[in-house]
Each structure stands twice: as structure tokens, then as C-alpha cells.
Amino acid sequence: MTAAVEASRAGRRASSSRPRISLPTKAIGDLLALAVLFATGVITFGSPFGGRPGYVAAASGVLVGAAVAIIGTWRKLPVVAVAVLTVIGYFAFGTAAALPGAGSHGLPTADSLHRLALLSVQSWRDLLTVATPANAFLGPAVAPYLAGLATAVIAVSCALRLRRWVWALAPATAFLIVGILWGTRRAPHAGLLGAVFALAALAWIAWRRHQAVTDLTAEVFGRNRKRSGSSVLSSAAAAAALALAAVGALAATPVLSHGHPRQVLRDRVTPPTDLSAYASPLTGYRYLERDEMKTPLFRVTGLRGSERIQLAVLNSYDGNVYGVAGAAAGFYRIGDKYDSFTPGRGTEQALKLQIMGYDGPWLPGGGDLSALKFTGSGEAAQQNSLYYNPDSGTAVTTATVGKGAAYDVTLTVPQQATAGELRNDVLAPTTMPPETGVPDVIAKLAQSYAGNAGTPYEQLVNIARRLRTTGYYSNGSDGLSRAGHTTERITAMFAGSQIIGDDEQYAVAMALMARQLGTPARVVMGFYPARPASGAPLTVTGAEAHVWVEVDFAKYGWIPFDPTPNHSRVPKVESPTPKPRPKPNVLPPPQAPVHHKDELPQSQSASSGKQKKHKAAAGLTVPWALIGGVAAGAAVVAAPFLLIIGWKSLRRSRRRNRGRLVDRVSNGWSEFVDGARDLGFRTQRNTTRRETAQQIAQRHPTAGSVAVAERVDASVYGSGEPSTQEVEAMWQQIDEALGGMRASVPAWRRLLSHISLRSLAGGRR
Known part of the structure; x- marks a missing residue:
């Protein structure tokens, strides 16, 4: 009797020492259930990518994550080791799954690995802010890949390693929610996917409970489950439950799918492009119309008449500049095509533009766009940094366009209305x-x-x-x-x-x-x-x-x-004819007495001649000596002031003509602040340009100092090096602002500013 009890206890200890999860039985059923749950999430990523690219990225992430979790369970790796293996899997397969254009035949490169590191954070924002379909961009596909990888690792590990396996439903649900939130409003199969997910989860829970009862019975009564048919019945029950879930979902689709657009994050997120980094194009209009009057800016093909070519739309005024705000400031990153939910009214028109003398981020030829594809030099960088605002019809490329750039644009020309x-x-x-x-x-x-x-x-x-x-x-x-x-x-x-x-x-x-x-x-x-076109190439000048x-x-x-007067209507400038000035009446000098030579003795005549020469020499020497003395004294007195003026002139020349273009922009701001300092303005320490400009505006409100600061900041902190034309236009604006500032003070204060030492001696900046 005692031997029988000991044998029974030994059997129970041997049974308890075996793994609680039998891979051939439970693991396969768990993996099948999770495959169905994750498949619903994979399908949701199809809409923002236009189909296949979204499916491939999301499914690849799920497969890599499941493989990492299975290896971790098999080798009984700790959590830290599984996390490291997950990171390795992300970089090893991320290029082929989410960045196929950045690698070499799908294999990772140094560039693709660097991009994967950055996109692990940036891709979530990019997927929300680019226009759909997002398959035209390199980067947003990392978001579904990373989401599938992370959630699959957690879900499969929970199902295979934890006693509370039900926690595996949380990451699977999170993956589906991410696919919905980062998707689009168009979701015709949303009801079907939701029904499949819910029924599959219920079927898995029911099967798992049945398996728990079976395991408990085997442990209590010591039955050998491998020799019984319970595993076969359990597998059949799991397959039947999953099949029932699919059939039920198909039956519920007509009821749950009504075709209504869903609420997604892209409708709530403001695009991150900040156009305040770019100066308003209106500030450079005077430069275009006057200094670039005869310069060919670009050539356009496809105009049918005297259509307007839009550059930028401005809808906000702050007292300094007309810029963009509100809906007009929401720029979306787009590819070579734009999918608009509200197509424009009018006729479609295709234009070809070749940039010649124009330079800047704002693209001529905006409007109701449906396609824009770069074809000239720098096309890759320009296409990858293309942004569009559908509210204003303005297109911007942060890579800027210059000589040699070209692009094709398709837009809708609105219908003409009569008065x-x-x-x-x-x-x-x-x-x-x-x-x-x-x-x-x-x-x-x-x-x-x-x-x-x-x-x-x-x-x-x-x-x-x-x-x-x-x-x-x-x-x-x-x-x-x-x-x-x-x-x-x-x-x-x-x-x-x-x-x-x-x-x-x-x-x-x-x-x-x-x-x-x-x-x-x-x-x-x-x-x-100025002249109509009929589809032939037309060169547009400033x-x-x-x-x-x-x-x-x-x-x-x-x-x-159009409120602008005709260019021939120039201001009337009256120049009055000066009146003739009467000549003053000058009395003739008295006649000198006439002396004859024979009336004076020879000695007297000679001495008088010498006296006349000495008097003439003295008459010439005294005035010139006086003039020379006065001039020398004036030169000594004026020398310090002339030195100060010359020093300032040399400093201005160096600031304007030396160094990089962006340094010349910064130097222009220094020249402007030094001009204000010479007029008595005292700058504060640790203030930005805009704060300094606001302080200057309080003393000289007509100078336009805030507009100067905004333009300098746009050139210094903007992407890329400013052009020579932009630098010259900026210096011209600074000169006009300095003139306005000096005009607001009395004449004596203006004169003193030219010889002031405040800007040369420095001061509190």
C-alpha cells in the first residue's frame, strides 16, 4: 500500500515537472488564434498605403515578432534577451519590409539602418501628416512594421509563457486599434474586421478554458493526455470555433458595415510643417518686379490663354506682414499624386514648368492640384520634400527649386463667371x-x-x-x-x-x-x-x-x-521753374591818378616798383596762409570723425560682401542693430532678434524692425543656403528700415549717429 502511494506521488511529481504548455498541442492552437486576430489588424493598414505596401509591412512585422517570441520561449530567454533580439530583428528585416528602396536588393545598408533608427520615432508622425496613398513616400511604412513587430512579440510571449495567457489579447487589440487610428476615413470592411476579431477572441477563450479543465483533470487523476484523444478533440474544437468565427463575421458584415467614414487621427492632427520658417513671398515682390524685371524666371508650357499662375496664397495679417494662418497653414506632405476627397470645379489643365531665374520654396503653378511630379535636377530631394495645402492650393518644397529644376503639374482651372x-x-x-x-x-x-x-x-x-x-x-x-x-x-x-x-x-x-x-x-x-498663350512655351519674367x-x-x-493702377499711371511730380534773379547794381571803381615816368626821379620809380612787388607778394601770401591754416586746423579737428565714419563704412562693406551667404544675412541684422544703437537704443542681454526688434519698434515704430527680424530668422534658420538675390533683397530692406528709423529722429540726432562710438565700442547685447 505504501509502495503504491509513493508511486502515485512520484508520478504526480514527474507530471508537474513537465512544461505546462505542450508545444504540439496548445502552442499551435494559440498561434492559429493569434494569426486570425493579427490578420484583422494587418488588413486595416491597407487603406493608408493603397493596398499591398501596407499589408507587406504590417504582416512582416507580425511574422518577425512571432519568430522572436517563439525563439525566446524555446530557449527560455529572459525578458532582456528577448528585447535585444527584437531590436536585432527590427533592423535585420526592416529594410526589406518597410524601406525596400533604401537598401540593396532588400539587404540593409548603413543608410537604411540610419533611417530605421530615426523612423522608429518619426514614422508615426509621417504616416499621419502625409497625403494618402502613403506608398509614394519612403518612411511611413515603418509604422505598421514596428507596430506588428512589437505587439506580436508581446502577444505570442504572453500566450506561450504566462499562466495568465489572456493578457495576449491586449497587444493584439492594440495592433488593431493602431491600424484604425492611423488609417483613413474610408473603411468599407470595418464591420467585418471587427466581427472577425471579436468572434476569434471569444472562440480562443472558450478553447483555452476547455484546455484548462482538461489539464486539471489530468493532473488530479494522473491521466496521460498524450495517449488520450483529448488533444485531437481540442484541436478539432479550436478549428471549428475559428471557422464559426469567420462564418459569423461574414453573416454580420451587412449589419455592421454601413460605409460611414470613421474618425481617425489624421483628421485631428495638425501637420507639423511650420511655414513661419519661410519668409512670406510678398516681402520679396518689390525685388521681383523691379530688380528682376527683365530676368526670365521660368518657362511654362500648356497655358491656353492669359491664365494666372499662382505662387502663394496669404490669408493672415499681423501689422507687419501678410502670411498664412488657420487652415491655409496646414501643409500635407504629398507624393506625385494627390487624392482629394472634394474634387475641384472646372476643367483639368496640364502644365510643364522649367525653372530659370526663379529661386525659392514656393512653387509657381499652384491651385487645385491632382498631380505634381519633378523631372529636372534635384528631383528626388524636391519630390521627397513636397508639401501641399488643399485649402489654399499652395505647393511648397522644402528642398527649394532653382535653375535647372522642372516639374509637371496637373490642376483644375475654375470655371469663369460673368459679372x-x-x-x-x-x-x-x-x-x-x-x-x-x-x-x-x-x-x-x-x-x-x-x-x-x-x-x-x-x-x-x-x-x-x-x-x-x-x-x-x-x-x-x-x-x-x-x-x-x-x-x-x-x-x-x-x-x-x-x-x-x-x-x-x-x-x-x-x-x-x-x-x-x-x-x-x-x-x-x-x-x-502680358500676352496670351496657346499651349506653346512662354517665358515669364519678373x-x-x-x-x-x-x-x-x-x-x-x-x-x-485687381486693385492696382495701370503701370502707365505714374505720380505727378511738379517742378516749378525758378524765377530769374536780378543782377545787383555795382558802382565802377574810382579811376587811379595817372603818373608819367618823366615826372618821377629814377630812384623813386625803382623803389616804388619794388614796393609794388612786395605788396603783391604779401597780398598773395597772407590769404593762402590763412586758408592753409584754417584747413589744417579743420583737418585735425575732423580727423577723428572721418576715421569713425570710414571705420563704419569698412565694417559695413565687410559684413555685406564677405563670408558665407547666411553669414551675410546675420551680419545684416548686426548692421541694423548697430544703427539703432548709434541712435541711442540700448540692447538687452540674452534677447532674440524678434524681442530686440520689438524693443526697437517701441522707439521707432515706422522702421519695420519686426519684419526685418522675421526675414533674417527665416534665412538663417531655414533649410538650405539663401541665394545671392535673397541676401541682396534683405540688405535692401535693412537699408530702407535704417532710413525709416533715422527719419523718425531730429536732424541733429541723425548727424550725431554717424559719428557715434556706441556701435564701435560694443555694448550690452
């Missing part, structure tokens, strides 16, 4: 960003210029006509018009006896007047050729750069208005 149709139309309910710094004169003149018009369209026509007929055009070459569109510049434009400006000032003035009347208006910079105003109407969309 009668627009009179019967109403304004669209467009939300515009708030504006600040609007000049007081604009609010006073808005209603006056609009007149007694009965419709919004007639009000806008009246404002544009009033500006064209009462204003005069000047691009500053005659010295009668300053660049810029700050509050001070627009105020000064209407304060003089004549309204003088160019497209920049007139478009901003009209847009601000329209906004005062509650009209959704925006400023658009671009080009429209003289064809223009700025206009667009207003959103409910039926016909954004309609352009």
Missing part, C-alpha cells in the same frame, strides 16, 4: 483667421470706397475701381514709393497728397478693406503673362509678377480682383 452671375451670388461662409494691426485709415475708408452698392460683388468692384482710378503706380525706382506693407507703410500710403504704391500695397489695402466689411478676402501672389485679391463666393469659389 451678372456674381452679382446674384452670395459670399461663402468661409472662416478667416483674425487680423491684427489693421491701420485706422483702412477702417475709415472701407465703407467710403465701397459706396452704396447693394451686393458684395458690387462693393468689391467699387473698392478696386476707386484704388485704380485715384492711385498712382510706382515700384520705387523713382524714389516715390517704399517697399513693404506694414501698418506704417499702408498708413503713409493714404496720408500723402497722392496714393502711391505697387501691387503689394494696393492688394493688401483692398484685402484689409474687404475684411473690414466682413468679406472673406485673401491676398494672392503670382504671375499672369515684370509679369503681380499681386491680386481673391474673395470666396458660394457658387463660383474664389474670384480675383
Whole structure:
């Protein structure tokens, strides 16, 4: 009896010493159940990638993660070792699964490994901020690959190694949720996938409970499960449960799938592209229209008439510059095609643009885009950094375009509306960003210029006509018009006896007047050729750069208005004829007495001759000596001041012409601050350019110091090296700002600033 008991105890100890999870039985069933659960998550990643690329990346991650978990269970590796093995698997197979274009025939390279390290963090953001389909970009596919890898490792390890195997459902559910949140609104099979996941999870739980009861029975009664048919029955039950889950899901699909768009993260996330890093293109308009008047900027093919070529749309004013804000600032990274949920109204047009003298990130030829593909030099970098804003129709490449760049663009040209149709139309309910710094004169003149018009369209026509007929055009070459569109510049434009400006000032003035009347208006910079085209190549120069105003109407969309006077309407400059000055009446000198030689003795005559020579010499020597003495004294007194002026001139020349282009930009800001310091401004320590500019603006509000600081920051911290033209335009703006700052102080203070030692001696910066 005692021997029988000991034998029974020995059998139980041997049974308890065996692994609780039998790989041939439980592991296969667990892996099958997890395969069904993860398959639903893999399918959700198809929509943001347009199908196959998303499936491959997500499925590859799941397979690699499952393999790592199985190896860890087989070799009984600790958690740290499994984590290290997971990282190795990520880098070993990540190139082939998620970055096939970055490796060598699918094998990892140094570049692809570096990208995988960065994209482990950045790919989540990239997948949300690029336009779909995301398969046009190199990088977003890392997100589904990494999600599948991480969740599969955790889920399979929990199922095979933990007593509380039910924890394996958490990572499987997380993988499905990630696929939904990082997907798109279009989810026609969402109900099917949800039903499959839920029924598969329930079937797995039921089968696992049955296995637990079987194991408990075997342990209590000492039965050998390998010799019984329970494993076969359990496997059959698992297969039947999974099949039942699939059939039930198919039956429930018509009920659960209604085709409604789901809520996803990309609808809640603001794209990270910050256009404040780029100066508003409107600040460089004067340079294009005047300095680049005869320079070929680009060649366009495909125009059918005198269509406008859009460069950038600006909808926000802050008193210093017209820029982008609100919906117009939301730029999405796109590939060579753009999938729009709301196709444009009008006819499709294909343009070919070849860049010649133009340089910058803003792409000519924007609008309602459906495709944009680079074909010239630097096409890879330009295509990979292409961003588009569907609200404004503006396209930007952070790699910038220059001479040799080329691209094909397909866009929708809106239908033309007649004046009668627009009179019967109403304004669209467009939300515009708030504006600040609007000049007081604009609010006073808005209603006056609009007149007694009965419709919004007639009000806008009246404002544009009033500006064209009462204003005069000047691009500053005659010295009668300053660049810029700050509050001070627009105020000064209407304060003089004549309204003088160019497209920049007139478009901003009209847009601000329209906004005062509650009209959704925006400023658009671009080009429209002076002569019509019929599909043939047409070269566009700086003289064809223009700025206009667009207003959103409910039926016909954004309609352009041109408030700028004709270029032949130049300011009237009166130069009065000087009156003739009468000549003064001068009395003739008295006649000297005449002496004859024979009346004087010879000695007296000779001595008088010598006296005359000495007097003549003395008369010549005294004035010249006096003049020389005064000049020498003046030179001694003026030498220090001339030295100071020469030193400053040499410093300015070195700052403007030496060093890298970006250093010349920074030096320009130093020149501007030194000019303010010479006028008595004291800079503070540890302040940014914008903070310093705001302090200068308090003393000299008409100088436009904030606009200068913003432009310098955009060039210094922007991507890439600024061009020579941008540097020259920036220095020109600095010179104009210095002139405005000096004009705001008395003449004696201006004179003292030229010989001031404050900027040479340094100071608290």
C-alpha cells in the first residue's frame, strides 16, 4: 500500500515537472488564434498605403515578432534577451519590409539602418501628416512594421509563457486599434474586421478554458493526455470555433458595415510643417518686379490663354506682414499624386514648368492640384520634400527649386463667371483667421470706397475701381514709393497728397478693406503673362509678377480682383521753374591818378616798383596762409570723425560682401542693430532678434524692425543656403528700415549717429 502511494506521488511529481504548455498541442492552437486576430489588424493598414505596401509591412512585422517570441520561449530567454533580439530583428528585416528602396536588393545598408533608427520615432508622425496613398513616400511604412513587430512579440510571449495567457489579447487589440487610428476615413470592411476579431477572441477563450479543465483533470487523476484523444478533440474544437468565427463575421458584415467614414487621427492632427520658417513671398515682390524685371524666371508650357499662375496664397495679417494662418497653414506632405476627397470645379489643365531665374520654396503653378511630379535636377530631394495645402492650393518644397529644376503639374482651372452671375451670388461662409494691426485709415475708408452698392460683388468692384482710378503706380525706382506693407507703410500710403504704391500695397489695402466689411478676402501672389498663350512655351519674367485679391463666393469659389493702377499711371511730380534773379547794381571803381615816368626821379620809380612787388607778394601770401591754416586746423579737428565714419563704412562693406551667404544675412541684422544703437537704443542681454526688434519698434515704430527680424530668422534658420538675390533683397530692406528709423529722429540726432562710438565700442547685447 505504501509502495503504491509513493508511486502515485512520484508520478504526480514527474507530471508537474513537465512544461505546462505542450508545444504540439496548445502552442499551435494559440498561434492559429493569434494569426486570425493579427490578420484583422494587418488588413486595416491597407487603406493608408493603397493596398499591398501596407499589408507587406504590417504582416512582416507580425511574422518577425512571432519568430522572436517563439525563439525566446524555446530557449527560455529572459525578458532582456528577448528585447535585444527584437531590436536585432527590427533592423535585420526592416529594410526589406518597410524601406525596400533604401537598401540593396532588400539587404540593409548603413543608410537604411540610419533611417530605421530615426523612423522608429518619426514614422508615426509621417504616416499621419502625409497625403494618402502613403506608398509614394519612403518612411511611413515603418509604422505598421514596428507596430506588428512589437505587439506580436508581446502577444505570442504572453500566450506561450504566462499562466495568465489572456493578457495576449491586449497587444493584439492594440495592433488593431493602431491600424484604425492611423488609417483613413474610408473603411468599407470595418464591420467585418471587427466581427472577425471579436468572434476569434471569444472562440480562443472558450478553447483555452476547455484546455484548462482538461489539464486539471489530468493532473488530479494522473491521466496521460498524450495517449488520450483529448488533444485531437481540442484541436478539432479550436478549428471549428475559428471557422464559426469567420462564418459569423461574414453573416454580420451587412449589419455592421454601413460605409460611414470613421474618425481617425489624421483628421485631428495638425501637420507639423511650420511655414513661419519661410519668409512670406510678398516681402520679396518689390525685388521681383523691379530688380528682376527683365530676368526670365521660368518657362511654362500648356497655358491656353492669359491664365494666372499662382505662387502663394496669404490669408493672415499681423501689422507687419501678410502670411498664412488657420487652415491655409496646414501643409500635407504629398507624393506625385494627390487624392482629394472634394474634387475641384472646372476643367483639368496640364502644365510643364522649367525653372530659370526663379529661386525659392514656393512653387509657381499652384491651385487645385491632382498631380505634381519633378523631372529636372534635384528631383528626388524636391519630390521627397513636397508639401501641399488643399485649402489654399499652395505647393511648397522644402528642398527649394532653382535653375535647372522642372516639374509637371496637373490642376483644375475654375470655371469663369460673368459679372451678372456674381452679382446674384452670395459670399461663402468661409472662416478667416483674425487680423491684427489693421491701420485706422483702412477702417475709415472701407465703407467710403465701397459706396452704396447693394451686393458684395458690387462693393468689391467699387473698392478696386476707386484704388485704380485715384492711385498712382510706382515700384520705387523713382524714389516715390517704399517697399513693404506694414501698418506704417499702408498708413503713409493714404496720408500723402497722392496714393502711391505697387501691387503689394494696393492688394493688401483692398484685402484689409474687404475684411473690414466682413468679406472673406485673401491676398494672392503670382504671375499672369502680358500676352496670351496657346499651349506653346512662354517665358515669364519678373515684370509679369503681380499681386491680386481673391474673395470666396458660394457658387463660383474664389474670384480675383485687381486693385492696382495701370503701370502707365505714374505720380505727378511738379517742378516749378525758378524765377530769374536780378543782377545787383555795382558802382565802377574810382579811376587811379595817372603818373608819367618823366615826372618821377629814377630812384623813386625803382623803389616804388619794388614796393609794388612786395605788396603783391604779401597780398598773395597772407590769404593762402590763412586758408592753409584754417584747413589744417579743420583737418585735425575732423580727423577723428572721418576715421569713425570710414571705420563704419569698412565694417559695413565687410559684413555685406564677405563670408558665407547666411553669414551675410546675420551680419545684416548686426548692421541694423548697430544703427539703432548709434541712435541711442540700448540692447538687452540674452534677447532674440524678434524681442530686440520689438524693443526697437517701441522707439521707432515706422522702421519695420519686426519684419526685418522675421526675414533674417527665416534665412538663417531655414533649410538650405539663401541665394545671392535673397541676401541682396534683405540688405535692401535693412537699408530702407535704417532710413525709416533715422527719419523718425531730429536732424541733429541723425548727424550725431554717424559719428557715434556706441556701435564701435560694443555694448550690452
